[in-house]
Amino acid sequence: MSSPIPINKSVVQISHSTWRLGCTVVCDRIAEPFDTCAAAWKDGEYWYTLRLAASEQPIDLAPVSSQEVRLIHEGGTLSAVWAIGNNAFCKVHHCSSDTTSESETIKFIQKKAPQVPVPEVVYSWVDGDRSFLVLKRVPGITLRDAWGTMSATQQDYILDEIVHVCDILASITSDRLQNVCGGPVLEPYLAHSERDSLEPLDVCESKIYFFREDLHPNPEIEKRFHLYHPDLGPGNILVYNQKLSAIIDWECAGFYPRFWISTKPSVSPGLNFYPPIPGVDEIEWRKRLRIKLEERGYPRFAEWFMEWRRSKSR
Structure with missing residues (x-):
């Protein structure tokens, strides 16, 4: 079933240093990463981490404005991209059960053609009819x-x-x-x-x-x-x-x-x-x-x- 929430509202801020990515993943900006996080990367003095939400939460229709995690691109009703700090992006796409995620394609390229430069995948998941992909920022x-x-x-x-x-x-x-x-x-x-x-x-x-x-x-x-x-x-x-x-x-x-x-x-x-x-x-x-x-x-x-x-x- 398609989500009634617009795709450009897929990422919302829930505290001054915490954001929800879809309904199932939480992103925190903290001083040190913890062992149980799903993914973590350094960004200046802080770390950004991803963890599974304790329970599935509906997406808030009124996200709080944030300088750390900000919407930078909208592809109509089908996709949107957020910058997470200075070193990562979160891409959200509408998807169907028979399409391959971009993360799987990138992994395939890295394995079969490692000389082709592609972004580094931090974490990816599917949330209902949307695919989420967190990528490291590439210089340039x-x-x-x-x-x-x-x-x-x-x-x-x-x-x-x-x-x-x-x-x-x-x-x-x-x-x-x-x-x-x-x-x-x-x-x-x-x-x-x-x-x-x-x-x-x-x-x-x-x-x-x-x-x-x-x-x-x-x-x-x-x-x-x-x-x-x-x-x-x-x-x-x-x-x-x-x-x-x-x-x-x-x-x-x-x-x-x-x-x-x-x-x-x-x-x-x-x-x-x-x-x-x-x-x-x-x-x-x-x-x-x-x-x-x-x-x-x-x-x-x-x-x-x-x-x-x-x-x-x-």
């Missing part, structure tokens, strides 16, 4: 904020680093189009018009799903699907000292057809610079990324995709 700023300060050489270096990450991920394959745990991929661009996720498909099912007799050429569906982060926008790439420090927001990652790796930057405005950077074409990042990926041999089917997508929405 978003590529969007850094772009205007970078030279052309530095910009190319970041592009090459991201393409290299795509190569590393693509070398990890599956025999099904699916997320890393075998469930649906959260990719609205490929899903049916009324859904955000696409059920797992094997090769034969994928050939049928993506084929359109009136479209030519149709992309080749190979025998293997490739691990890919389909949301490589400049807001999800962190840089420090003009070098890649982390890639964030892994909830959409999964195993995709090879053609999607360079096609997604071609068709997704979500990979634009946002907010726009004065004097910079808002599509510059995704255009240059797409060109680099094509040069690496990833086929692009942007025109085919736009026609295919229109036919799916009829």
Whole structure:
């Protein structure tokens, strides 16, 4: 059952140094951590700890304003992010029973591709129809904020680093189009018009799903699907000292057809610079990324995709 509480009210302050994260977890700011806490991390002179609530408590609709734990991002009615002190974030997403949590995806990446920089997971849990994920803060700023300060050489270096990450991920394959745990991929661009996720498909099912007799050429569906982060926008790439420090927001990652790796930057405005950077074409990042990926041999089917997508929405 969906919670009637707005997602941006998922974190509330219950005392000057205590916050409730959902209905089941409590965050304390204290001088020293205790042995029974679920997680703890240092932040200046204090520690932040997570513990299970003694009893499940309903979320208060009137959270107290706080400088230590503060709402910093809202993704409509589906997600919200809080900063916890200076060294951590709490991400809250609406979820369903068949989707893979971002924490599981990050753990998969850390195991299979440890050279890919990802945030450190502090603690994660599911509370009703919401997933909670506490992450350590990664040094750096978003590529969007850094772009205007970078030279052309530095910009190319970041592009090459991201393409290299795509190569590393693509070398990890599956025999099904699916997320890393075998469930649906959260990719609205490929899903049916009324859904955000696409059920797992094997090769034969994928050939049928993506084929359109009136479209030519149709992309080749190979025998293997490739691990890919389909949301490589400049807001999800962190840089420090003009070098890649982390890639964030892994909830959409999964195993995709090879053609999607360079096609997604071609068709997704979500990979634009946002907010726009004065004097910079808002599509510059995704255009240059797409060109680099094509040069690496990833086929692009942007025109085919736009026609295919229109036919799916009829």
